[in-house]
Amino acid sequence: MTEKKPKKEKKVSRKKKLSRRIMAGVLSVLMIGAIGYFVWQISKEVETTFTLLTDINEAKKELDELKAEQQKLTQQKEQLLDDNYVKTWARGEFLITKEGEEIYRLPAQDK
Numbered sequence: 001m002t003e004k005k006p007k008k009e010k011k012v013s014r015k016k017k018l019s020r021r022i023m024a025g026v027l028s029v030l031m032i033g034a035i036g037y038f039v040w041q042i043s044k045e046v047e048t049t050f051t052l053l054t055d056i057n058e059a060k061k062e063l064d065e066l067k068a069e070q071q072k073l074t075q076q077k078e079q080l081l082d083d084n085y086v087k088t089w090a091r092g093e094f095l096i097t098k099e100g101e102e103i104y105r106l107p108a109q110d111k
Contacts, residue, residue: 079085090096095103 091098097103
């Protein structure tokens with residue numbers, strides 16, 4: 001009793017092999033696509049990180065400048081609360097004189 005099943009099994013196995021190859025190819029393409037997508041996402045995250053670090057450094061520089069300006073203004077405020085400083089500043093800036101004083105303007109010296 002010899003049956004022809006082996007030929008059918010060979011045909012079936014060829015079809016199975018072909019479908020497995022196709023599935024393997026499709027899965028490979030999908031995996032390569034997924035890996036490419038993840039690499040692209042990671043590169044975008046790295047770019048965003050560097051941009052944020054640059055922004056942070058710029059903000060720190062601006063903060064330092066603002067702190068220096070605030071310190072200067074605080075010092076100026078303290079000086080303006082001192083009557084002697086205000087008198088001296090006004091005399092120099094607006095040529096205000098005390099009683100009996102005379103002001104002489106000298107020509108500017110060009111070098």
